[in-house]
Amino acid sequence: MRISPKKYAVAFCEAVWDAKEKDKSAIIDNFVKLLTKNNVLSSAGRIMTEIEKYWQEKEGQTPVNLVISRPLSEKFFHDIKEQLSDKLKREVVLESKEDEKLLGGLILRFDDILLDGSVRGQLDNLHNKLL
Amino acid sequence: MSDTKNHIIEALKKQISAFQAEVTVEKVGTIVELGDGVAKITGLSNAMALEMLEFPNKIFGVVLNLEEDLVGAVILGDYTEIKEGDLVKSTGRVLEVPVGDDLIGRVIDPLGRPKDGKGVIKAEKFYPVERIAPRVIEREPVNSPLQTGIKAIDAIIPVGRGQRELIIGDRQTGKTALAIDAIINQKDENVICVYVAIGQKESSIAKTVAKLEEFNAMAHTIVVACSASESASLAYIAPFAGCSMAEYFKDQGRDVLIVYDDLSKHAAAYRQISLLLRRPPGREAFPGDIFYLHSRLLERACKMNKEQGGGSITALPIIETQAGDISAYIPTNVISITDGQIYLESDLFYQGIRPALNVGLSVSRVGSAAQAKAMKKVAGKLRLDLAQFRELAAFMQFASDLDKSTQAQINRGLRLTEILKQQQYCPMAVEHQVAILYAAVNGFLDDIEVNKMKDFENGFHEYLDGQGKNLLKSVKKTKEITEQSETELKDMISDYKKIFQS
Incomplete structure (x- = not known):
């Protein structure tokens, strides 16, 4: 086998x-x-x-991918981590990446869920809607 | 001018202000393995079988395998732009194709995208590619004929509306030609045609479309084209997509004729996908569900009862055999699924008998119930005469040593064979078919030389068109040969014979 x-x-x-x-x-x-x-x-x-x-x-950890458009303060990361741990009821290991193409906002990804709150994503949505 | 400009700007403003920015939540996965149009994806824990997936660059795929922690999907389109590690989004919809009246007259790919450069297709509705075939309760026995316009078929192996009749034969035996003739003949029959070209040369698809246009047949035809250069996954989808488009018209209570050209290539495409997805191979390396693949497709051909609108889908699947071997895996499968087969032989084709129909091996299991009475009357005798002729054909060389009745049988057979020959792109109306077959079967043509039969036939049809208008009309209307029309027809035949022989 x-x-x-x-x-x-x-x-x-x-x-x-x-x-x-x-x-x-x-x-x-x-x-x-x-x-x-x-x-x-x-x-x-x-x-x-x-x-x-x-x-x-x-170990009860969840890796979370975070994509942001520009460098942000430590506090921001801390807040996000806190909130996510609270919601998911699990310890969160944050991996962040910067991508200018996002323009603003952020994208979160954990397990097989993708939360797109970026300006680029909104613009794409608007583009699809107008077509 | 400024009015329209203002109007457009106003509309845009409205749309933009109505647009709400919200965070989108999507189920995604990552490609871990990729090759030859097949992708293995992790994540996508809620994926459904046959769900559409969105790859980067607006390329779509379909989930075919659901495994413990992987999803196997085929990519519909150019897979060279996709790479390992790419994000794949699920769409939550099973694979669908656009359907509607707008598709008529168009050449489209299996996903309903135009291929003929005639602009965007506005779909009224979307139908899933895989649909369950109608149940017994919703059906009705096949009861009306689908005229193919080919004498040999309409007389000997009639096809009814809602029947599945296989066209089988080696390469270059005129399989496609037969199907195209049948499509051309539906011009005034109020039948929508769908021609699904699977894995064919781009050039032959172009030729077929040009021919259909030449004979004004595109006005009632949809061509679903998937050429040999397109991916196997599209070829696998093509007949199912074509069938869904046909089902839209069936649901409107209309009659549809669908041609799958051809299912052997479809089987090969499915074999490729299955092997790449590592499904275990069986006979001839086809996967275990190859029979079910074709049976569920052909089962969707049906005749609906009155409560369901009375629509029908007649399917003409085509199978190409290798060196006349009808006992290979796919041919036997499809023969057993369909309600009969039209068997074409290359030997006959080269002897000049075209359509190269093998009357002995071809059958229609339900169509004769749907045959018009007039045709039934001549067809019974025709079938018998041809069968007897086949028995005696071996003795043809010793014709001079045979007794009178045997000689007469052989003579009759030769003439009938001659009458059943028909040029390509020349479908014939039923009333004409009945008239000429009546003449041949009842021995009125026995004294005309075999090599002059063609001239006689052509002339006879012209004569009928001129002198026998009323007769043709009455046969067409009553679908029967009444005693009165029979005597009229006899007179016509003898009159024309006199003209012909003088």
Whole structure:
């Protein structure tokens, strides 16, 4: 049977999560050996992303992508983080990016939801509506 | 001038002030794998099967696979502009195509976008591409004929409105020609035609459209074109889209004729998509649901009952065989789905028998119920005579050693075969068909040389048009040969024979 990257990730995380500090390097060693044996080292990249995702989920964190048009104050980031954590009832890890094309406003993305509150998005909407 | 300018500005202002800026919430995913028109996407947790997806640059795609944490989608359009990591938005709508009267006379792609440069198409409605076929309760048995205008077909393998009749044969046997003739013949029959070209050469599509225009047939025809250079996903959608466009007219209570040219290429396109989506291959590498793909498409051809408006969709799917092998996978599938097949053979084609119809292997399982009485009268005898002729054809070389009755059978058969030949783009009205077949079947033409049959036929039709107007009218109106018209017809035949032989 083919084992999906997600299954590898889950198995690895569960094994490492409760392991004692001294056992951890042995687990990692074994995991890599298993990957080599099953000939899936080529998809190690996918497995790594899955591990990261699963780990964050297990720690109760949600990665949130934030796109803004220009540099903003620390306080702004703090406020956004606070509000989002409040709404999502989870800890938020904010990753921000600047993009001048946005003109103003911001775009938030977490899980598979995209909140578009940018001026560019509004203009696109207006454009579609007028056509 | 300034008035209109002010008006436009006013309208713009109104629209802009009415526009409310709000945050849009969208379900998105990210492409993780991309190639050959197929994308694997993470996210999109609420995606539906057959949902439309929006890729960057306004390119659309369709969800075909729903997996544990991935969504498999095909891209409808140019997939070279899309790259891994791109954002994909879900639209919340299943794949739809525009339908309506505006499509008539147009050449469009499977998504309803114009291909003929005749401007924008204003759609009245959108129909989903995949629709469930009408249920038993809403249907009615096939009860009226769809005249193809081809003598051999209308007489021997009649097609009824709401029937599915397969046209099958090798390459270059005149399959498309037959379908085009049928479309041309619907000019005065109040039938809308949809011609779906799947995976054909751009040049042959252009040729077909030009021919349809030449014979004024575009006025009642929609051409859904997907050429060989377009992506397999569009080819896969094409017949379903064409069928949805046909269903719009059916729902209005009108009769529609739809031609799928051809389903073997459609099957190949679907095979490509399925293999790229890593669905397990079966016989001839086709996926397991290839039968269901065609059966659900052809099941949408139907004759609705009076309460449902009485519309109908007649389907003429076309299948191309390799070296006459009708026992390959796709041909057997489609033969078993349809209500009969028109089998064309290259041997006959090269012998000059065109349409190259193999009368022995061609059948129509429901159409004869819908045949006009006049035609039924001549067709029964014709079928029998041709069958007997086929039995005896092997002895043709020893014609001089045979007894009288066998010789007569062979002679009759030769003449009937000659009569059933018909030029391309020359569909014939039923009353003319009945008249000439009546003459042939009842032995009035047995004393005319075989090589003069064509001249006789042409002349006879002209003579009928001139002298037998009333007779033609009465046959057309009553759809029957009454005793009176029979004697009239006999007189006509003998009169013309005298003229012809002198």
